[in-house]
Amino acid sequence: MQKVLNREIKELITAYPEVGRVLEEYGIGCAPCSVGSCLLKDVVGIHNLDPQKEATLMYRIEKAIYPDRKISEPVVDMTRKAEPKKITYSPPVKKLVDEHVLIKRLLALIPSIVEFTESSLKVDKNLILGCVDFIRTYADKYHHMKEEDILFKYIDEKAEIIQVMYKDHDIGRGYVRQAVEGAEKNNKTQVKENLLAYRDLLTQHIKKEDEILYPWIDRQLSTTQVGEMFRKCNDADALVGDELPRKYEKFIVELEEKFLQEVTK
Ligand SMILES: [Fe+2]
Numbered sequence: 001m002q003k004v005l006n007r008e009i010k011e012l013i014t015a016y017p018e019v020g021r022v023l024e025e026y027g028i029g030c031a032p033c034s035v036g037s038c039l040l041k042d043v044v045g046i047h048n049l050d051p052q053k054e055a056t057l058m059y060r061i062e063k064a065i066y067p068d069r070k071i072s073e074p075v076v077d078m079t080r081k082a083e084p085k086k087i088t089y090s091p092p093v094k095k096l097v098d099e100h101v102l103i104k105r106l107l108a109l110i111p112s113i114v115e116f117t118e119s120s121l122k123v124d125k126n127l128i129l130g131c132v133d134f135i136r137t138y139a140d141k142y143h144h145m146k147e148e149d150i151l152f153k154y155i156d157e158k159a160e161i162i163q164v165m166y167k168d169h170d171i172g173r174g175y176v177r178q179a180v181e182g183a184e185k186n187n188k189t190q191v192k193e194n195l196l197a198y199r200d201l202l203t204q205h206i207k208k209e210d211e212i213l214y215p216w217i218d219r220q221l222s223t224t225q226v227g228e229m230f231r232k233c234n235d236a237d238a239l240v241g242d243e244l245p246r247k248y249e250k251f252i253v254e255l256e257e258k259f260l261q262e263v264t265k
Pocket residue numbers: 144147165169205209
């Protein structure tokens with residue numbers, strides 16, 4: 001099994017598709033991942049499963065790979081309910097999780113914005129460029145830059161999960177460029193497709209960060225590193241000032257007033 005633990009996940013899933021299905025059942029979405037060079041041991045470790053759950057998962061993987069091998073099934077204590085793990089974040093990471101909340105409020109408005117665009121005679125350029133400004137300034141420069149310039153520097157940046165995060169940030173920037181082009185050319189379909197694609201991408205991206213990546217990074221940080229990271233994040237925030245997050249929070253509140261009222265009309 002040790003050998004298997006050190007194999008790349010994509011290669012394992014290709015050779016044994018059942019492994020992909022078992023991982024999927026445990027909420028570990030490796031099969032659709034475009035990269036797939038994580039080692040099985042890292043994939044399991046990063047998800048920080050309940051020990052009982054992890055033992056059963058490893059048993060099922062081993063069984064999928066060696067169906068004829070005699071493997072003893074882990075004893076499952078039926079009286080013990082697997083508690084969903086409560087995630088606690090270090091203060092600097094918690095601040096990043098809180099920033100996701102405002103980004104998710106924009107993502108929640110995108111379907112209404114798209115619907116409004118489709119039913120309007122022309123693309124409301126100011127509206128779309130306003131959303132793009134929020135994404136580029138708040139989500140990208142203010143938030144993603146702290147991840148890229150500070151948080152990710154505390155771990156092995158070559159780790160596949162970090163590469164996937166960088167890739168997501170880049171793909172998101174591409175969708176935004178396309179949405180701007182659509183707004184400039186009054187191309188409703190281009191605006192719609194790219195805003196919706198951005199929404200899907202960022203929804204998954206934030207979920208991965210909140211539930212997997214951030215807790216994994218937190219588990220590796222020493223108290224000194226947490227303190228240092230907190231200072232660096234505070235310095236980065238001080239550089240842009242309080243005005244910026246306040247401005248974008250106001251922008252979201254106004255959008256919610258406009259679109260949520262229209263939904264309830
Ligand atoms: Fe990110």
